[in-house]
Amino acid sequence: MKVYIIGIGLIGGSFAIDIKSAFKESEIFGIDQNNSHLQQALELGIIDHKAILEDINKAEVVIITIPVNSTLTILPRVLDLVPDDCLVIDAGSTKQKLCAKVNDHKKRRNYLAAHPIAGTEFSGPKAAIANLYRNKTNIICEVEKTAFKLQEKGLEIFSKLGMRIRYMDPASHDKHIAYVSHLSHISSFMLGKTVIEKEKNEKDIFDMAGSGFASTVRLAKSSPAMWTPIFEHNKENVLETLKEYISNLSWFQKLLEEDDFEKVYAEMEAANRIKSILNGIDR
């Protein structure tokens, strides 16, 4: 199986590692604008060969793992270039704009719109790890628009990588993912900003930070190149969640100002329900 991966970073590189070990006869070709990343991926043994976009006319599977704005540009061109029986998968964190963009493409049936909910706060080929996708959820959108045989091929790959499949329409995907992923990132980025600004002249202060702070601010290490286009693609949903978050924080502020510590207690107790919800997410 000839697999071409466009974008050999954390996500693409981790796909490469797992596909190579799950499909013994597979050959992994890496395509990346960043030549030093590509060279690194080759030296790390993550890919078998370097390639360029035009080579995908020989591909059996193409996996696009680049920021969503770049995917939006490249996806129609990829579909133009691939053979008729080639499966094209993306792994973008937003789905509505991508699905809309290729809705009328003559090779729409070659494309399987996917969002594997997996990652770390690191990036680049060195961040790629084995089993990143094991026991993770993979959301597939508009599955009915993909050719049946290519659905099967995609599901075989996801299944061998250990993923749980959920089907969803692109609009619902983008709406809900804003709550359970995109908002967390903004919350964390701005927490980082607040503390860095306040403590910029007091480096010793970070000695006071414990694992709780580290956990809450972990996502502030994420790549701006990946996240800026996600917020752009999903602007309306993200704004809705952000406004609700700010309003809840302002409500908490008001309770503190009014010394209403009974309600402060009740708010935290209600949020404790996240314990049971999180079961199964925590690693």
Add this chain to the structure above:
Amino acid sequence: MKVYIIGIGLIGGSFAIDIKSAFKESEIFGIDQNNSHLQQALELGIIDHKAILEDINKAEVVIITIPVNSTLTILPRVLDLVPDDCLVIDAGSTKQKLCAKVNDHKKRRNYLAAHPIAGTEFSGPKAAIANLYRNKTNIICEVEKTAFKLQEKGLEIFSKLGMRIRYMDPASHDKHIAYVSHLSHISSFMLGKTVIEKEKNEKDIFDMAGSGFASTVRLAKSSPAMWTPIFEHNKENVLETLKEYISNLSWFQKLLEEDDFEKVYAEMEAANRIKSILNGIDR
């Protein structure tokens, strides 16, 4: 060494476990309002004996590990009861009100005000673990107000438990800890609230949540009984950090609304600096 621990939960229980293994000749007495917790701690082997407050007239060390409002009430009484050569330590997350409360107590020199920056989001004796304090920072306030011999005794305990000591005045402690700990908790509690409220009728949605969400919302599992009095004690500092956080989130909202994605990128890139700051905190 006869050690009396008031409050046998995560913090007190973890002290008990480590002190027992570091000081072979030590005897651990547990005091707790919650009799079933006390019984549990005995059965788990965390404490050697159950005790009541009046027994501390035989103590060599008393460690108070209960919510800060209860510590505020009990600390003067504990100092009244203990023998002249007994060391009294607390582990509260706020220090100003506690230090002020006993400033003029005739046994002020028996008290060492401490804040070990360690914990998990769990509570109760079952949450107690060995080595919770290893390589963690312990902030000691007003060390000069503690008798020299008792300072030594306290430092010996902290050192055997593997802690790093930092000295700080209570006002600075409370101000900075609001940024690197208290704000994280509010951010996480309100993130939990925002998502729970939005998704209350759509349980499937949490299948979409990944490890990033879990990390950001982890502190929302924390105990309201512990955190309400912390916010009450440190109200002014917490309000200051919370207002700055809300203002930064509102600024991010404005950038999104104005499609200023260059600045969105720049904001996230600036927050990435947290990477280097966090080195050494992450577990």
